[in-house]
Amino acid sequence: EADIYQTPRYLVIGTGKKITLECSQTMGHDKMYWYQQDPGMELHLIHYSYGVNSTEKGDLSSESTVSRIRTEHFPLTLESARPSHTSQYLCASSESRILSEAFFGQGTRLTVV
């Protein structure tokens, strides 16, 4: 079944650790996105990609990095986690045509202690 998957759903990790949040989609979409959402706040775009080997930074500055080696895979990496990175991270994908619907994953809730 076509879907978008995020793992892990929840992650508690110590300061200074390197982490990778996984996002995969089987919808055949070219565009993929990462949003960050703090409780009670709006979703902020932190990264997006138009396709393989394409990555762009979003509106909110983030210390995370992304890669797009395969169409279906768009992982997000934090080289050294800090408490300020504690947040919910949402991955989404959409077709290439402008104004197409974005499909979201379940999200990863990250806590850095």
Place this chain on the structure above:
Amino acid sequence: AQRVTQPEKLLSVFKGAPVELKCNYSYSGSPELFWYVQYSRQRLQLLLRHISRESIKGFTADLNKGETSFHLKKPFAQEEDSAMYYCALIGNSGYALNFGKGTSLLVTP
């Protein structure tokens, strides 16, 4: 710069009452507006989009360029409408959605 404002964090109405969730935007060009919804324990999903001019689950939204608003309305709220609602905008670049902070709608019996 583009910005989406949802002034109400929480809106509580009785079942059968009309509901209006407010959304205002600022954008210098011609934006496209969307409403996304997140039901309890479910993922964020599209409810409706401005260009479709459709009614989904009894909800409608009209773009008012003069007031730069895109309010979501439903004449008779149902308990299953309780959810988090996000207004979102795509500008001329068309590359990604820009979201508001969301409004939590609670429909009580």
